[in-house]
Amino acid sequence: MTATQDLRERFTDALMPNYGTPGVALSHGDGTTVYDVDGNEYLDFIGGIAVSALGHAHPALVTAVSEQVARIAHTSNLFLHEPEVALAEKLLSLVGEPGKVFFSNSGTEANECALKLAIANGKAKGRTYFVASTDGFHGRSMGALALTGKAAIREPFAPFGIDVRFVPYGDAAALNDAVDESCAAVILEPTQGETGVVPPPEGYFAAVRDICDTTGALFIADEIQSGIGRTGTWFAYQQTGIVPDVVTLAKGLGGGLPIGACIGIGAYGDVFAKGDHGSTFGGNPVATAAALAVLDTIESDKLTEAAADKGKRLAEGIRALNHPLVAEVRGKGLWLGVELTAEVAADVDSTLRSSGVLANPVRPNVIRLAPPLVVTDAQIDAFLSVLPRALDAAYPPGGRP
Numbered sequence: 001m002t003a004t005q006d007l008r009e010r011f012t013d014a015l016m017p018n019y020g021t022p023g024v025a026l027s028h029g030d031g032t033t034v035y036d037v038d039g040n041e042y043l044d045f046i047g048g049i050a051v052s053a054l055g056h057a058h059p060a061l062v063t064a065v066s067e068q069v070a071r072i073a074h075t076s077n078l079f080l081h082e083p084e085v086a087l088a089e090k091l092l093s094l095v096g097e098p099g100k101v102f103f104s105n106s107g108t109e110a111n112e113c114a115l116k117l118a119i120a121n122g123k124a125k126g127r128t129y130f131v132a133s134t135d136g137f138h139g140r141s142m143g144a145l146a147l148t149g150k151a152a153i154r155e156p157f158a159p160f161g162i163d164v165r166f167v168p169y170g171d172a173a174a175l176n177d178a179v180d181e182s183c184a185a186v187i188l189e190p191t192q193g194e195t196g197v198v199p200p201p202e203g204y205f206a207a208v209r210d211i212c213d214t215t216g217a218l219f220i221a222d223e224i225q226s227g228i229g230r231t232g233t234w235f236a237y238q239q240t241g242i243v244p245d246v247v248t249l250a251k252g253l254g255g256g257l258p259i260g261a262c263i264g265i266g267a268y269g270d271v272f273a274k275g276d277h278g279s280t281f282g283g284n285p286v287a288t289a290a291a292l293a294v295l296d297t298i299e300s301d302k303l304t305e306a307a308a309d310k311g312k313r314l315a316e317g318i319r320a321l322n323h324p325l326v327a328e329v330r331g332k333g334l335w336l337g338v339e340l341t342a343e344v345a346a347d348v349d350s351t352l353r354s355s356g357v358l359a360n361p362v363r364p365n366v367i368r369l370a371p372p373l374v375v376t377d378a379q380i381d382a383f384l385s386v387l388p389r390a391l392d393a394a395y396p397p398g399g400r401p
């Protein structure tokens with residue numbers, strides 16, 4: 001029995017079945033390369049689902065975390081510490097607007113904060129409901145799940161304690177019809193990640209901003225997957241010409257350490273009264289030190305620009321294959337959805353894996369790619385040389401036209 005087989009059996013026996021048992025057991029990594037427990041090497045083109053912005057074992061992250069854990073790992077929010085203050089200041093400077101930050105431990109919790117903030121802001125004004133998008137994803141807790149429009153994960157846990165109305169993503173007219181003066185907030189992703197990296201039509205976020213301005217509903221941008229440089233700007237909304245009222249972050253922010261943030265812009269930073277919200281671990285020294293190292297490294301190594309350039313190389317490289325199984329390559333920067341003409345994404349993914357590449361069949365007909373921002377041109381070219389074989393292997397019966 002291999003080390004992987006042994007761990008898979010033990011995983012199946014000891015862990016809840018909610019994830020299924022993954023096929024690969026990772027041991028360690030270096031940059032965009034990871035190794036499994038049997039010594040096999042992989043190019044990591046999913047980056048822990050858009051999390052490992054600096055790749056694996058980046059020296060800046062290792063140093064920041066090691067030094068911080070050796071100094072003080074936890075203070076609770078009874079006591080403040082410098083890294084959380086510096087990180088909040090840094091995030092506000094990247095947003096480029098006045099505001100205030102709450103730190104959580106995950107994206108779900110960042111959205112819980114946004115949800116409570118919108119309730120605190122709207123309750124006295126009679127704002128009673130939320131609007132979110134069909135097939136959108138905002139997390140798995142009962143509040144964040146209530147906002148999640150993916151019926152398969154939402155409906156088994158209904159009903160929810162809050163009134164959420166769903167509109168088709170990208171349809172400004174439908175949103176306009178759904179939002180009135182009693183809407184507390186609209187929550188949307190700049191591009192739907194879990195749905196297969198689906199961008200909205202041009203001008204959608206500007207239309208959402210207008211609708212929220214007209215009705216007074218808060219505009220919450222869920223940048224948990226799109227943020228932290230991945231699309232070529234710090235936050236994806238920065239390419240739309242508007243500023244939301246609330247921005248939520250997680251995934252790439254800690255580069256692999258668990259941290260989320262909810263940013264209230266302008267007066268929305270001061271909605272909570274003392275005691276309205278909290279988290280034991282939120283903003284803890286190790287996670288905030290990690291996030292500071294991530295942001296500093298992205299800045300000093302110009303990784304937002306790199307994400308734009310390398311993403312173009314990757315997307316154009318896939319398009320240039322002209323493979324009949326590829327219907328479309330969409331997304332910006334190092335965050336792509338490769339839509340296939342058949343529901344064989346799992347087959348493509350498994351051939352990629354046996355050829356030494358990790359990706360993600362996010363939908364039956366979509367492969368999601370989100371490599372670390374430090375991925376090199378040579379690694380992109382290596383991926384592009386492996387992909388045609390994986391596509392060929394999954395080509396449906398009947399062969400090429």
Ligand SMILES: *Cc1c(COP(=O)(O)O)cnc(C)c1O
Nearest residue numbers: 106107108137138139193224225
């Ligand atoms: C991943 C994700 C979440 C949930 O974040 P967790 O850290 O898993 O709780 C919420 N919204 C979006 C857009 C995400 O991609």
